[in-house]
Amino acid sequence: MRTIDIIGAGIGGLTMAIALEQKGFKTRVFEQTENIKPIGAGIILANNAMQVYKALGLHKIIEEKGNHISSLNITKPDLIPLSKVNLSAFEHKFGVKNIAIHRAVLQQILIDQLSSSSLKLNFKLEKITKNSNGHTLKFKTGQTIQSSTLIAADGLNSIVRQQLFSKTNIRNVQQFCWRGITDYSLPLKYQNELNEAWGMSNRFGFVQIAKNKVYWYALKSFKKNKEELNSNNIKNYFSQYKTIIQEIISSTNKKQIHTAEISDLKPIKQWYKENVCLIGDAVHAMTPNMGQGACQAIEDAFILSECLSKYQNNIAFKKFQKLRIKKAHQVVKKSWMIGKIAHLSNPFLISIRNQIIKLTPESINKKQFNQIFKISRL
Template identity: 60%
Template sequence: MQIDIIGAGIGGLTLAIALEQMGIKTCVYEQAESIKPIGAGIILANNAMQVFEKLGLREAIEAKGNPISSMNITKANLKPISKGDLTYFEAKYKVKNIAIHRGVLQQILIDKLPDSTLKLNHKLNQIQKTASGYSLLFENNEKIAATSIIAADGIHSLIRKYLFPNSTIRKANQICWRGITNFNLPEKYRHELNEAWGKTGRFGFVQITQNKVYWYALKALKKDDSTVHLSDIAAHYKTYNPLVKSLISSTNKAEIHSAEIADLKPMKNWSFENICLMGDAAHAMTPNLGQGACQAIEDAFILAKCINKYEVSVAFDKFQHLRLTKANKVVKTSWMVGKIAHLSNPISMGIRDSLMQIMPASINQKQLEQIFKIPVLKLAEQD
């Protein structure tokens, strides 16, 4: 049996590794001509690192990243509003939360796969049903016969459009800038993620390796913000702590990437016959919980376990049963957090901040537990 995976993102590569470790042959088709690291970081939360521990990748990832033991919400001046202590989960699950360059992580995953697994310059143009399965037609004119297909091709998945043409992408009316800069952070920030909330905007930063910082900035869009992508980012954050302005000014502008934020309206079905969606193709979410890639990593491990035990179409049903409820809940929660974070009314902002400051630490811990706990890990292993 061979599983054909469309998309060499974090989820698709993790799935390929898990399947190859089980002795199941895979082929991963990626539209890019080469794998180039873009200027973005990623936080591999506790749930993602639990999976990478199972796959034997924890040590390699820890060696190239930076451990994070606290996730904080602050005011624009970096005065704390809410603190999420991660040390409890580090002790409970025996893994740390790791901030790492996305390109570095991608290369770690690629290096774990046989050279023949990854096919670059394969942008899928069309999928057709055949008597024996499916025909995949790529932009490079190559045509592949496939029997079992996993769509890991992101929020704009061509395969999802083929299976579920009525699926809906929702714009959040927010823009996100991302950058990486060589910067010596004050020591107190080096093992924390801090996200500063201001009026209609946010700014987050985290160290991803020694003297290298990943930052992201979000701003609510108005109807007339057609040129916001080209605007001076620093101008939107001039009232923030000087550290924020220093991070922006120290970054090469040519390496700052921007994109409008969107998610996928939660779906009730991810598969049909021998085709299954995973990751952003199935449940793309806004980045407000930092769980997009982490949920794709959860998908990869559980989907591989199901494929290893069941006939493919049954495996896809089992996978959906195990993962759909949690993934869709994270999508909905992330969307709600984004709306709360971008309040613009000063009174509403004050009430929000006051409520967050008095919220017991036990509530924060319970909310994180719901995200970090992967009850199906043991179930999948037993299966």
Template identity: 35%
Template structure:
């Protein structure tokens, strides 16, 4: 039986690793001419770390990341609105919150696979069913036949569009700049997000004296005035925010900036379509407000391998995967979108009410939310 994975991102590579460990070989087809991780930092929450532990990868990944002692939401002036202690989280769930550079995670995952099973320059543009098989058509004119297909090629998947043509990719209402820099100031003791009327800025320490930061500003999709925004423009926009935000922006070079409008997928009603299964962002792309995009992709890999081993065939494994993953990923998409809307408020009265509500929220309520997010079913 031929198993094919579309996409060599975190979802595709982790799935290939999980299936390999389950004794199910797969080939990976990647659209890019060479596999080169892009992006900046990302979070690996306890649920993702537990999934990596199940795959035997946590000991390899942990030294590459930075443990976060706490995560705080701050006002523009730097006053604490809400704080979560990672020591409490680590004691309860067994593993802490980590941050890691996406490129380093990607490289670690790649090293687990045989390069002969990965094919680059293969951008899938169409598929057709031939009997019980699937024939993929690539942009370079080549084709590939397979018995089952795992679609993990991202939020804008062309293959998913052929299977589910009415899928809705939704704009969040804000655009985002990101960068990883070597910071010369004092390293922040933990991760922070600063919420103000001018926008939101996150500051997350990585390893090797590096800082990952992001900045979100409300805007129309593709708004012209932000297309060529420079690091200097961002500095001027956020210069009234507390330290070290102005210093971080001042030390950032334009060549280090990555900019993206933020989108998610309206939750799908299905992931499994016969011998085709949607995974990762192709199935349940979410806004980054909960730091769960990569985490849910890693969970997908573990659950799929688990169901495949349990049932023995993809015919039973794919629907079982769908049953385990639909409700969880739908909740995360919806909750993350709501958090983004609340975090991006501009009205001062609404901001005051929001901050007061968050400050008065009991720790027990937050722990219930963590229970829901970090408790996994494997």
């Protein structure tokens, strides 16, 4: 049985292992953390990701553990909608729902599905050395592993990419992001929606991920003084927003709020090299403005497993890149653009932006979502 090694046990890496298992491969998954902790963040599994999980036989359990999202709304700070996209047509077309779920819950679902795969924790990759049989992987523990086929799902700061591929450019967006999960009972009208409110150089999104449990995220632009931004002031940053947003922030345990600067990876042309292939954030990390980061990694995993089941490494990787690169780069570029538009600071430009969003026909929005939800096939 052919063995394929995967670096990273995030959503993309675990989905990759499951997809390969179902194709008859044996996998070893190496994760740098000592244990899988329930990080306080949610995830939106859009229609394209759920199509993959349907193909893998996992969509029902994910739907049971998460919350069905039927509408995506862009609003003003007072939650008056600027744009509403009804997702029911896509549910009927593709036969799956859009699901909001706790990231840790999804991760555990995926771990529970692994049967023959070996999940190795506390294996932080330090060095990769090429040899006649592939590559030797050296870990911080001192252990070394010989790998004949290597898939890197190790994120934006991928060690594999840094050591084996040409220099790449990580772009800082100059936006700070806070993410949290809180016990909060949303009014019925918001329980099956994702709402993202756009203000002046900031925005706030929230969605129910389980009964009386809400995942939220808040972003604010900075120029030079990012040190001044901290979790204790989030409520003040969004004081002009609707009361429910203030309540969501206030109800969250500050220790459960996670902070990060937003960055992406400038699109790169080379996704594979000999017996090594990059997937997910390791090759096309994107800003979170379309909720497609994990979804695109999930697509990668499914399509790459299809390619590997039919072709040898180099041909499989070549076909995988050809099938995925155009769409992934389009999502990277559009996510970057949306982030800039959402964080305008000029009141006049904000007014124009809002009018354009309001006047954009829903048919155009649905056409764009249809392109995102459509998965390439061999």
